[in-house]
Amino acid sequence: MVEHRMIDVNGVRLHIAEEGEGPLVVLLHGFPESWHSWHHQFGPLAAAGFRVVAPDQRGYGRSDRPAEVSAYSILHLVGDVVGLIHALGEEKAFVVGHDWGAPVAWHTALLRPDVVRGVAGLSVPPPFRGTRPPLAVMDERFDGRFYWNYFNQPGVADAEFAQDTRTTLRKFFYMASGDAPGAGAGNQPLIDPGQGWLATMTDPEILPDWFTEEDLDELTESFSQGFTGALNWYRNIDRNWELTAPWHGAVVRPPALYVYGDRDPVPAFPGTPELIAALPDLMPNLRRKPVELAGCGHWTQQERPREVNAALIDFLTELA
Template identity: 45%
Template sequence: MTSFKHAYVHTNGIRMHYVEHGEGPLVLLLHGWPETWYTWRHQITALAEAGYRVVAPDQRGYGYTETPLEISDYGIFDLVGDVVGLVNALGEEQAAIVGHDMGSIVTSAAALLRPDMFKRVGLLSVPFMQRKSIRPAVRYEMASQKAHFYQTYFQTPGRAEAELDADVRRSLLGILYDGAAESRINTAQPKTNMVFFDKNTRLVDNLTTADELPGWLSEADLDTFIDHFQHSGFRGGINWYRNMDRNWAQTPFWDGARITQPLIYIAGALDGVLKITAEDIEAMDSTVPRLQGKHLIDNAGHWVQQERPQEVSRLLIDFLGQTATLD
């Protein structure tokens, strides 16, 4: 990773940090929460070796990219605008775009808004989700009648980020462990749940205190993530969730929209998102006419590109090569 190029661009009113490696057609890799460019460390190398120019940014509010002050600065049009500006700043006109978790939501929106620019689409963990008829706040409230739902908990400004910022190492390790396959396989580890949790507790009270690091996460890896979040804090990334209702209200034209570019979906078979988005995953057979496959990787959880890097890299390389002639 010492050969990775670190650089900055000014895009859409912010200064964005990104990592670049390789030469060839451009591939953008968009991280989710709580991650940074570093979540793609394995794919950056593999895709570059396969003949691609790979760029992985810290998105708005993360790592060494700027963290605007206002909640309204983190809407979906801001996030897509950042990525479009990045492509233009790199001197490119087209790119393949791959996203994980919340990065998948940005990827889907970018594919809908700029099909001329983003010609290949990869979604990890979070599938393409067509716009629902009920606004997110109502659905969140329905999901949190008996327990806190983490996305509802995030809606109170200042609350979740204060908890998470208080001990960055514990917060990151707890979230990363809870989402990983190890937390489901290790029956001796006390089970907690940060997705749905008791209303008399805080979110951080429900993070697992892991006895040891997951096998796919080294101390050096964790230290890198800690450095990134000590720099940015958690506020910017959580502000993405605080714009869900606003995003919905601003996009009525997406009712029934389909992604028409070639698209691949990859997830860990033990990813909790599979249950939450089961209907959307099934619906992709019709909402994505050029779907090139839905791949579930055994013994992997939410952080699939880190937990099973070789399998994810192989699937992406095969997808990009096979779809090069599909225009």
């Protein structure tokens, strides 16, 4: 049974959900999500002999939302994971992340391999730092219309998404799912600054089978205080590039697993297909070739829980 509590970590209070006993597995959600995005994983992983913990990361759900944009850098986020592992009485853990949670998981393994028994990323592949600030690259490539650039306009996306939180989330989850027409066709998430993003998204009459009204209720409640904390992660993209300069050219060395859907728009971002193809050569401890899930969109562990659980359990039990 999943239990909930608050825990002090790295100067903030985080809400965590936990179940099971055994080696610690930390599950890190993405945007716009919460601990609940892992609800299909708790039971199977706990039954397989693991202690499963999923926090609402800083800026999300019931966890603290620091006011300063700079408080959401990748170093803060990795610090939260390391602090959480130690606050739970462990020296090491398996770290698994999806969407934004994946870069946090990968960077935890990159910066603190001593505390990571194994790392898995869903949707977003391991980080290989580019030679230029990412926002400038995307601004030039897409004339300022890429969603990262839109999210970096102070208060703009915050206001748009908060007008009707439930509708915002319903549109987001359908738009990036494998159920949406044209999903995975290489269409980039571009936004007309004068129109906003939601106006171009389909509002589905019926939710996909894997995303229930109860799931939407849970998610809507977690964003009852708005989207600013979550959007502040994007407002640190260039700062993260600056902060990680000492690790330029470094690779993730703990045992690793990468899983993605073939209808997910993220693996189709510029340069990402080539990176995924090269991962077996770039990652010294990638335990198997990248796992591609047919017909799966962005919400990997929710759209394909059976396949994701099987891949995670195989990976974790091999290393436990």
